[in-house]
Amino acid sequence: MMWRDVGVTLILSLILPVVAQGARHTPPGKPKLTSCRSPDKETFTCWWEAGSDGGRPTTYSLFYHKENSETVYECPDYHTAGANSCFFSKNETSIWVNYNITVVATNALGNNFSDPVDVDVVYIVQPHTPENVTVGVLEDEDGPFLRVSWEPPSKADTRSGWITLIYELRVKLEEAEEWEEHRAGQQKMFNIFSLHSGGVYMVQVRCKPDHGFWSEWSTASYVIVPDYIPRERSMWILIAVFSAFIFLILTWIITLNRSSVKHCLLPPVPGPKIKGFDQQLLKKGKPEEVFNSLVVQSFPPRSTDYEDLLVEYLEVYVNEKQELMPEGKDLQDVGCLKSKSQSDNDSGRGSCDSHTLLMEKCGGVESKDESSYEEPELLQGQAGSWERLERGDSQVVDTPDSSDGRVKTWPLVFSPSIHGSSDNHHYGTLEMPKQHSTSEITYSVPDHLFPTSTSFPHHHHPEYRDSLGEYSEYRCSRSPSTGVAYHWEARHPTQAHSNFNIRNLERQKEATGLGLPPSRSMEYVEVQKVNQENQLVLKPLSSHGRGPFQRQREMAEAGQYCNYREKEGAEAERYPTQQQGKTTKDGPVATQLQESTCLTTSGYVDTAPTMPTF
């Protein structure tokens, strides 16, 4: 029982406060004056905020008394300025006088006083925003500028001097983030310079009395700055002018050094030259003097091994029955080639301009006593060695000198087997006719072999070809660096693909007889050196490695060189060019005759007639 009472009491004590809590009303909470403001120093308004209302409707009232007076007045106007406010009109407003203001919250249960606040109207002045803010763009000689003008707030009496306002404005581009603020003092107009052309500016103004608060910023005014002459364009113009100026200077410098620039970019190709060869003399028509200048006294070097320099491949038909006369009695009929070459320092000229290819007919047609020439005499012995006789002054031996890049032509000497059928000891030489009028090199072939030893001009080559019972591949390959290698080949005209028209069947027979007998063994011979007696020392090649392809290739290369020469030499005469693609031919058969005769102004014939090979 007692426990029950205790429990009931306990429950009641717990429940009752909760119940009473909801139903209990308290006096209102303490209100608080938040701010008092005066827009014109003639009236002012005070605002307060309410505390808790205590669950009951609560009324608020404001009481004040002025300093030095105990009379308490109540707020005259609660509505003008809105809720929880008190508006003091002009009649109730005294400046330079402290107001002691208190707000009272009242409800049914009680009231509550706020803390008193002392207010002096002079110090709470906060004007309204300036009005009629206008922004205009004006032109100046330096460019456009903004002129901002405004008016003081209508409520503030600045005209009579009651309030003195100072102004402040701020400007920024529309897309900028930071404002740029300016103090304008007491003036009502302001200029802004240094504008961005084409930009949109925002302007705001505010004001403050000399003893109060700043007003709010006015609403933003937008202005668009027109595009005046942009600095960027003038900058580009400056850059263009400057770069054009630099370009002109560079062009002028390059023009001054035109030759050296050209020398740097397109280095001239040195060509073979004959030292001492005077082109002008040749033009005058005095070949003797020209050739004399080419004579080198020290030629031939006797102790030099020419093994590496001179490579000749002779396809020789060795007829053991034949004998070669060691002497060169018939050499007179043999045209010989002589090339005089001397070292020439004139290597700067194109290769086709060089006149190192000088072939001179010696013996036979025109013999020049003063000019020395050599008559290679090939002697064919049992072993197929050849000799060469040299006639005349020991002059220049046309040993290919690779350093000078001279071309030497060798008379083609046929094997004794060539003329085996007929008279022996025949030397078939090829004369390389020149077209030069003054000098000719003729290849004289023994009469029984060939027609006469007349000079074969360039255009006689076909005839020459025809008359030859054989075809020889004569290659002229010139290169400034490697020298010249002549390859003769006396081919066996076994095949019937010869393009030659043999004039003389007899000749042909003789040629064939002279030439390589059919189905005879062929042997390749390499000229090893020139012995002391100016005789060629031949050695047979071990292998028949050198095939027609190679020869053709060499000939093709020779033709290339000649063609190059022809191109280089402006005065070179035309000549049928060599087929360039000869090397690509598979078969050993070269049906077309190739001849490339490179002629220079000196009349040098650098021929590489290629006989069709079978």
Added chain:
Amino acid sequence: MHIMQSVVWAVLLWPCLVSLGVPLECKDEQGSIILCASISKEKLLDRVIQHAELIYRVSEESCTLFEEMFVPFPMRSQRNQAGYTCATKAFPIPGSKSEIQQISDKWLLHSVLILVQSWIEPLVYLQTTLDRYDDAPDTLLKKTKWVSEKLLSLEQGVVVLIRKMLDDDMLTTSYYEQGVAPYALQPEVLESVLRDYTLLSCFKKDAHKMETFLKLLKCRQTDKYSCFLH
């Protein structure tokens, strides 16, 4: 006697007058230094208004300085709060614009003069009390000293202005009103601080009064009708 006094004052306050740019005497007088470079009323009024504005600004700065340095935080008065009571003046000062508009020019000028003269002595007193502070900033001392000097100049200017505008031949010397209650010297530090603070605040308010009166007077001089329309 009065003439002698005026002459003495003219001689003594000669630098002040030169700085003010206003000659004190502009009439032939025996034994007096005459400087009759006259100045127009408008310019004089402008100069006086400038003085008043400057005095108010400096007093405001001094009050703020003093408040930051010496006044404990709880006792600091807010901008809109004035927890002190200024000494009442001998004659009523208009308290509103409407009241001021009802006052004549003469009364305005005289009110200004009375205000100025009532503060000359307290400011001198303030300077002595501030020297007693241990760590009073130099700027505060300089400002208060400057203000008291400028107040004298202002007084002289107002006097001349009264004479010019009102053709009132008054004594230029400032007579010390006995009505101004002297501030009792209290040895307590805190009270002393509060007293000084009250002094500065009241002076600041009165300086603003002077400035406002003078500006209203200026408006009346230029355009009487528009001034009253508002």
